[in-house]
Amino acid sequence: MRTHFCGLIDETLIGQTVTLCGWADVARNLGGVCFIDLRDHEGIVQVVAEPSEAAGNAGVVAAAEKVGYEDCLRITGTVRRRQSVNAKIRTGQVEVVAESIEVLNKAEPLPFHHHENPGEDTRLRYRYLDLRHPEMQRRMRTRTKLVSALRHWLDARGFQDIETPILTKATPEGARDFLVPARMHPGEFYALPQSPQLFKQILMMAGFDRYYQIARCFRDEALRADRQLEFTQLDMEFAWVSERDVQDTVEAMVRDVFREVVGVELAAEFPRMTYAEAMRRYGSDKPDLRIALELVDVAELVKDSGFKVFADAANAEGNRVAALRIPGGASLSRKQIDEYGAHAAKYGAKGLAYVKISETGEIASPIQKFFDEAAFSALLAHVGAGNGDLVFFGAGRYSTVSDFMGAVRLKAGKDFNLVEAGWRPLWVTDFPMFEWDEEAQRFVALHHPFTAPAVDDEADLRANAATAVSRGYDMVLNGNEIGGGSIRIHRSSMQSAVFDLLGIGKDEAELKFGFLLDALKYGAPPHGGIAFGIDRIAALMAGTDSIRDVIAFPKTTGAQCLMTGAPSPIPDAQLAEVHVQVRASE
Template sequence: MAESMQGLHRTCRCAEVTKEMIGKEVVLMGWVQKARDKGGIIFVDLRDRSGIMQLIFENGSIDEEGFAKAGKLRSEFVIAVTGVVEERGGAVNKNLATGEIELRVKSLRVLSEAEVPPFPIEENSKTKDEIRLKYRYLDLRRPDLQKNIMLKSKVMMLTRQFFAKEGFLEIETPMLGKSTPEGARDYLVPSRVHPGHFYGLPQSPQLYKQLLMCSGYDRYIQIARCFRDEDLRADRQPEFTQIDMELSFVDVDDVIDVNERFLAYLFKEVLDIDVKLPIQRITWQEAMDRFGSDKPDMRFGMELHDVSDVVKNCGFSVFTSALENGGSVRGINAEGQGAMPRKKIDKLVEFAKGYGAKGLAYIAIAEDGTRKSSFAKFMTDEEMDALVAAMDGKAGDLLLFAADKKKLVYDVLGALRLELAKQMDLLDKNEYRFVWVTEFPLLEWSEEENRFTAMHHPFTMLMEEDLPLLDTDPGKVRAKAYDIVLNGNEIGGGSVRIHQDDIQERMFEALGFTKEAAHEQFGFLLDAFKYGVPPHAGLAYGLDRLVMLMAKVDSIRDVIAFPKVKDASCLMTQSPSRVSEEQLKELELEVRPEEVTE
């Protein structure tokens, strides 16, 4: 039978009790982790968000009724206890902050009884994700998840403190805005008052924060909720949180400077890690050439080697035909993997095919210097020697090659590099390697739309010296865009914005927008720019992804209180769900019945 608190007040949380409080009376409240009845004495582990305290119930220190109640305690009962802090009578538990002390209980109240939970409430749960997410309110009681959620709260608090000191104003922007689907799909919200019209939930506060710069607010910050209706991956959710900022009268270096100091502050305060400043910068082209990725993991080497010139006249047609078609031949050296079994190499070939490769060529160099290769018979010994030398190959190494269009070669070898690093155990979660990637291409060609699209967004400023290329060779124009990458994850990105009318107009032309189309989508921003707009730039972090890396977990679901699963549904609330005919009628909407196909 549940009891009330009846004026009882908690004096502290479980793990806030210290040795200095021995002999003092305290009131604790929380959940029963486990109970052990040893006959005349009962031990109970009491858990709250701070940790665990061992309680001891013994006849003489608690009345018979209280002792009888203690004997009926089960996992997840919610209780309140009053007792005296003592030194532990038994063995010290070095794994607990409270491992040297216990609480001798004088009175017990059972605030709430609990059914047996569908899975144990314990760290590193082996329970299937589907079950845990269905009962997320129980899953969130697990100490490791609580630690992640509290870490995220601390990051948000420190973020606000840092940027407030730097002169940023926290300003909220609307959730219900105009749908501007240049990028991912928008989530649409139908309007009851304006039938047939829809709001778009923000993919980011981009346009509003630029308007705030037009309005003279100078430095803006927001921890902003954002929404994207796109296919999900382990590190993506349909709704997520950004640390979003915009600054006036700045250029690239100014944005990078304040953000480097922010990251150094955050990692020192939260993890006691010193981030070495300045953070290394590499251009997008250098990142692609060296790592096959615009979000390179810098914790290990295994960089790409361009061997196109070495093999351009060789007898292996896979290499030469790729080059004749304007492609590239590149390789990576998996040092010390020369003895890898053929079956394992075949698995790497299949992995590469998953990224579009037709295959992988390889040279395995044994410890005695002898070589096994998938293509040696097509090349002379001199050509093979030159290729091994170009790859810095030595005894015991495995050399892997991809030959195709440049983009595909980058994709394949970039992914293969990471896969090998996992297999070779080169990824240390305790090491944090930051890098800025700068000078992204301004535009990328969309085969689907048969036009150039903005790699970031249509308001990204280009490198001034590339302005003539906007009309003659748009694909070569570099942007004043920058990403901050941590351990192979893009945690934030931004750019300097276009604030000059003539450049913005040329940008829209390069993207295939007519003046009318540009005004239809972005008219309010373009109008605002007529009334005096300062040079401005910004950046946004994916807060969930940043915290995921700080918490050393593999999915952003482990740092979000109530995440969605891969199909964007919530297993706990069973959303999305159908709504009543009355609601649809009010919105002047009609749901078409699903077509039944035979």
């Protein structure tokens, strides 16, 4: 139907006749001369319908006068140089003089226009219209380039692309499984994979050595800007490797792919930081290094203060008192300071103490009265506070204080324009093996239950489970975890010990993971891997905060597809076929 794409018309085609297909992005009638900006997935070109003595030309102008926004058109015409150049578009040096205009499909009045900044629900309800927008086209093309570059890089280095099952066995990996009833096995269910984790480990035991897959994964969990029920990850696994072997390989891959896809040069060597250091300095295991602000521990300086909140936390094991100095923060009003307190409360804070120092050195603080002058001066000196600064303080359980002070740090960085330009990658290593679940009164795996501990001795692991360090690692970029992995357990006895520490008894382990425990008995090699979030990386490359902007048909935060109406009720007869009966919600 067409000879060329709209966005690829250039000066080499001047004088030639072309046939284009696309949508009317803009249609303007300037007193008998009509201009149509015709758009396809490659871009926009200006089409001109103007009066002349040519036979049938009056009909072309009449047809152009009737063109409306988003009409689907087929236009034939001659390329000529534009008198008024448009440097903002790739085709801005030329235009097409229309010889025929055919309306392939007339568009009804649209439910929204992009310049009106429609809400996200509207965009998702009419996703086919949203995806037509040039910015969405650019974002999706960036994603396509990313996946293509990853495949080419891995294929050239001997990795095998192997598909793993979508219908598999339900296993606990930290989130709820999506379950699929098995029609041929009444009362039994498949689960959609949260990741190909166990299958890729089995592949290493089967001798495939280097595996990868662009894998679809499913997790029935709460949604937000960087979470979806179904998502895509680059899954990788290596046999006969240490942590550094995996990290060096994938670091080179990420560096090359960023250069190819978006022309970005990442650091020649990514810095490394332990989990403990990241939490201590930044209150996060995925710190944004573009923000120079750091947390400072002050427990030793406040343990004898008259402020009970600080003193109690400073003198209790497993607690923390941390400070954050914000240069120029004294400009905040009391109302704005209270807004920071409300923000911290979302992350578990029961309160946010502060000291505000004016440009002239006057101090405003609700906690100053609890310190003598020398102790208060020593506290401010320790955190480096000076005139014009604001210092926030948090006290309580170490993990909770780290979480909410880390959130305050990020907010302050953005509010005070302290986020440096550029890209700051980082490896975070030496994660805790377990964390204690107070509600369940048991350990849970910080990464997943197949991550190897740093110690080789099972008795050592059992004796020091609370402080055990894993061989896990995450790649972080600008405050986003873009990849996470670990060296895996390759001995059956160690895997059984980890299951036991996680409260997974022998019978349950055999029921859920018997195939893995068996495979580990038959010469399983040391192995490890990593998985990268394709959606997150594509969003970063495309310059958007939400992964929904780089997924063609995402779900809302309410776990719905507004375009199709999913999820939806299923007729009783169809449910009966898979031996399922719906119970009314209470």
